[in-house]
Amino acid sequence: MIDRIASGFHPFVIPFVFGMVFVIGWCILALVRILFQLTHQDRLAFFKSLVNPKTALRNIKDIFANCLLHVKLWKRNKLLGYMHSSIAFGWFMLIVLGHLEVFIYVPHRINLFYYPIFFNYFVSEADATIGGSLLFFLMDFFLLMVLSGIVLAMVKRFRSMLFGMRRTTRPAFLDRIGLWALWMIFPLRWIAETFTAHISGGSFLTAPMSHLLVRVLGDNIPVMPFWWAYSIALCVFICVLPFTRYRHIPAEMLLIPRRNAGLKIRNARKGLAKVEVFSCPNCGVCIDACPMSVKKANIKDCTVYLNRQIRRGNEKRIEQISDKCLLCGKCEAVCQVGVQGPTIRVAQRSIRKYGLSQDYSNIDIQPLVDAAKGSKVVYFAGCMTKLTPRISTAMESLFKKAGVEYVWMDRDGGLCCGRPMLTAGRLEQAGQMIAMNERIIKESGAGTLVLSCPICYKMFKEHYNLPGVKIVHHTEYLEELVRSGVLKLEKGDTFYVYHDPCELGRGSGIYEAPRKLVGQAAMIVDAGHTREERSCGGGSLGSLTLSFAQREAITKASLADLGVNHPDAIATACPLCLATFSRYSSRPVRDIAEIVDIQSNGSE
Amino acid sequence: MIDFGFKINPSSTLDLDKADLTLYNKLVRMEPEARMCMACGSCSATCMSAEYSGMSVRKVLLALQRGKDVSMMLSNCMLCGKCTMVCPRGINTRHLILSLCRIYDKEGLK
Ligand code: SF4
Ligand code: SF4
Ligand code: SF4
Numbered sequence: 001m002i003d004r005i006a007s008g009f010h011p012f013v014i015p016f017v018f019g020m021v022f023v024i025g026w027c028i029l030a031l032v033r034i035l036f037q038l039t040h041q042d043r044l045a046f047f048k049s050l051v052n053p054k055t056a057l058r059n060i061k062d063i064f065a066n067c068l069l070h071v072k073l074w075k076r077n078k079l080l081g082y083m084h085s086s087i088a089f090g091w092f093m094l095i096v097l098g099h100l101e102v103f104i105y106v107p108h109r110i111n112l113f114y115y116p117i118f119f120n121y122f123v124s125e126a127d128a129t130i131g132g133s134l135l136f137f138l139m140d141f142f143l144l145m146v147l148s149g150i151v152l153a154m155v156k157r158f159r160s161m162l163f164g165m166r167r168t169t170r171p172a173f174l175d176r177i178g179l180w181a182l183w184m185i186f187p188l189r190w191i192a193e194t195f196t197a198h199i200s201g202g203s204f205l206t207a208p209m210s211h212l213l214v215r216v217l218g219d220n221i222p223v224m225p226f227w228w229a230y231s232i233a234l235c236v237f238i239c240v241l242p243f244t245r246y247r248h249i250p251a252e253m254l255l256i257p258r259r260n261a262g263l264k265i266r267n268a269r270k271g272l273a274k275v276e277v278f279s280c281p282n283c284g285v286c287i288d289a290c291p292m293s294v295k296k297a298n299i300k301d302c303t304v305y306l307n308r309q310i311r312r313g314n315e316k317r318i319e320q321i322s323d324k325c326l327l328c329g330k331c332e333a334v335c336q337v338g339v340q341g342p343t344i345r346v347a348q349r350s351i352r353k354y355g356l357s358q359d360y361s362n363i364d365i366q367p368l369v370d371a372a373k374g375s376k377v378v379y380f381a382g383c384m385t386k387l388t389p390r391i392s393t394a395m396e397s398l399f400k401k402a403g404v405e406y407v408w409m410d411r412d413g414g415l416c417c418g419r420p421m422l423t424a425g426r427l428e429q430a431g432q433m434i435a436m437n438e439r440i441i442k443e444s445g446a447g448t449l450v451l452s453c454p455i456c457y458k459m460f461k462e463h464y465n466l467p468g469v470k471i472v473h474h475t476e477y478l479e480e481l482v483r484s485g486v487l488k489l490e491k492g493d494t495f496y497v498y499h500d501p502c503e504l505g506r507g508s509g510i511y512e513a514p515r516k517l518v519g520q521a522a523m524i525v526d527a528g529h530t531r532e533e534r535s536c537g538g539g540s541l542g543s544l545t546l547s548f549a550q551r552e553a554i555t556k557a558s559l560a561d562l563g564v565n566h567p568d569a570i571a572t573a574c575p576l577c578l579a580t581f582s583r584y585s586s587r588p589v590r591d592i593a594e595i596v597d598i599q600s601n602g603s604e
Numbered sequence: 605m606i607d608f609g610f611k612i613n614p615s616s617t618l619d620l621d622k623a624d625l626t627l628y629n630k631l632v633r634m635e636p637e638a639r640m641c642m643a644c645g646s647c648s649a650t651c652m653s654a655e656y657s658g659m660s661v662r663k664v665l666l667a668l669q670r671g672k673d674v675s676m677m678l679s680n681c682m683l684c685g686k687c688t689m690v691c692p693r694g695i696n697t698r699h700l701i702l703s704l705c706r707i708y709d710k711e712g713l714k
Binding site for chain 1: 684
């Protein structure tokens with residue numbers, strides 16, 4: 001006899017059923033709403049990607065890897081990775097195996113969706129066969145896995161330092177309710193299953209205790225209260241889910257297919273931006289990562305709080321948080337869900353109204369167009385390099401040594417690349433500058449555009465339409481000249497540490513060329529944090545409101561991290577970093593162009 | 605008008621009693637740093653758009669204190685941030701410009 005309750009029903013399942021109906025209804029409603037918020041094209045692209053087997057496969061793979069196994073988190077923090085994946089994956093397996101049990105033993109109940117959840121209550125002697133006991137063993141195994149994750153979660157809540165997190169978020173009131181409900185679900189399930197194990201059967205986690213209980217209490221085991229409690233805990237958790245951080249579970253499953261469909265954030269509050277904001281589980285990993293957080297006052301301006309304020313619709317805080325950020329991109333790089341903190345902020349900035357909008361149509365660019373003609377290589381120093389002429393001087397000298405014919409497009413004034421305007425959210429103004437610069441470069445007939453500033457570089461790469469023009473940062477360009485033997489480097493004996501500028505490293509993925517150059521021209525040591533993990537130097541134009549005093553703390557923290565291996569000097573590849581570091585550094589700061597210039601001879 | 609071969613410059617007398625300082629006062633409320641400017645001119649010297657529209661944060665602040673229109677100057681600022689980088693008083697001039705553009709109300713000024 002397996003199916004022990006003839007009706008297949010007991011009132012204790014009602015809370016769970018109620019919760020499930022509610023949450024599924026809510027999810028469907030939210031899904032429909034968000035789909036309606038997409039532009040027509042995006043919606044089409046989204047649906048197309050769902051039926052395209054390649055993206056569909058990738059969706060499944062990504063959901064499995066990110067939502068269940070938390071692969072990205074594992075890579076970053078093993079303990080946190082285990083904690084999250086044990087709960088998520090363990091729970092998932094409990095559900096899958098529960099369905100399997102129902103399917104095998106009581107297939108006529110498969111239409112009752114609460115059955116797999118409360119299987120042990122409704123059956124008896126289900127572990128009598130080998131298959132049955134194997135299933136029970138697996139169930140207990142995954143329950144243990146979840147329980148271990150829950151224990152870790154409790155420890156983390158009170159001692160986050162043990163998990164290598166200096167700071168984590170403070171949960172809001174409803175979050176706490178959800179948290180406690182989640183913590184209660186599995187211990188209650190364990191007790192409930194233990195108390196029924198003498199009827200339904202059990203395995204290593206439930207059976208031994210059950211034997212003991214039967215010995216002591218005989219038939220008077222208080223079974224029902226715990227099944228009720230288990231069902232109620234489930235109900236509470238799923239009912240508060242849409243209003244707590246746990247909504248990241250359904251939201252992330254939606255975010256992954258959307259991102260794989262190649263959708264971009266087009267609206268500050270709707271569509272993809274909304275899904276991203278709701279996908280944030282408030283894990284707080286971005287707090288420690290954020291360079292602004294060196295000042296305690298700025299902690300509440302990290303991306304996790306941006307997401308929270310957008311969800312709450314707190315306009316004043318949204319504006320403050322959006323404007324303060326350096327747009328360094330580090331939070332995005334470390335985020336498990338990949339919430340595009342900087343992009344969301346720029347979108348927020350772009351919905352602001354201005355009484356006066358810049359307009360450059362009065363600028364006559366003909367002189368600039370004429371001046372840029374006549375060479376295969378165009379050099380664009382950029383505004384920031386104008387403030388650090390050491391870099392452009394070194395570049396001029398290197399062009400000469402390499403025998404390269406070039407024109408310096410903005411030697412006597414010119415236009416900004418438009419990135420500062422773009423990051424301020426004023427897309428139309430940036431567009432005007434883009435169009436003007438595009439014309440200058442197109443009409444110059446050059447095939448290569450060399451840039452000294454990573455801010456310009458990212459801008460030209462991503463927002464300019466210059467067919468047939470190779471856009472290179474000077475580190476890439478110089479590296480090629482060295483590789484092809486046009487420039488010869490002599491290795492010096494200064495120890496340099498290389499600082500990855502945000503826009504060049506995380507922003508454009510250029511990590512190797514600068515390192516190769518420094519390595520060939522001098523000795524190189526590592527910073528405390530390198531590549532994706534490097535902290536912004538604090539000068540970033542991305543921030544609109546950070547004051548000098550607040551930037552100073554960021555710069556000093558970044559400098560301290562650069563100095564951990566006691567280099568003689570600091571190398572960087574960004575004029576803004578150069579200027580910012582020079583202000584406070586006790587070590588000399590040099591651009592790579594300068595280092596290469598000092599250590600090189602042209603080929604004779 | 606008859607050309608006499610010379611002309612009379614418009615009077616440059618400042619009548620601060622009559623100047624409309626609404627915009628300046630509003631700006632100072634939003635950006636108290638505006639008061640820290642010592643008119644050193646570093647920003648003017650570095651400005652990218654100076655040659656196109658005569659932009660200069662120093663001049664903008666001065667003109668506002670005299671109730672004059674600054675929209676032409678502002679209209680070519682590229683927000684490049686050079687002025688912020690060089691300001692010895694540490695004024696966040698970029699944000700100052702943005703705030704000014706936000707509250708700018710052409711109707712309110714000549
Ligand atoms: S982009 Fe950088 S400064 Fe902005 S919130 Fe993220 S980590 Fe912090
Ligand atoms: S931000 Fe504007 S005012 Fe300042 S230097 Fe650049 S163009 Fe000139
Ligand atoms: S650089 Fe600063 S202090 Fe000097 S004039 Fe400009 S805003 Fe004023």
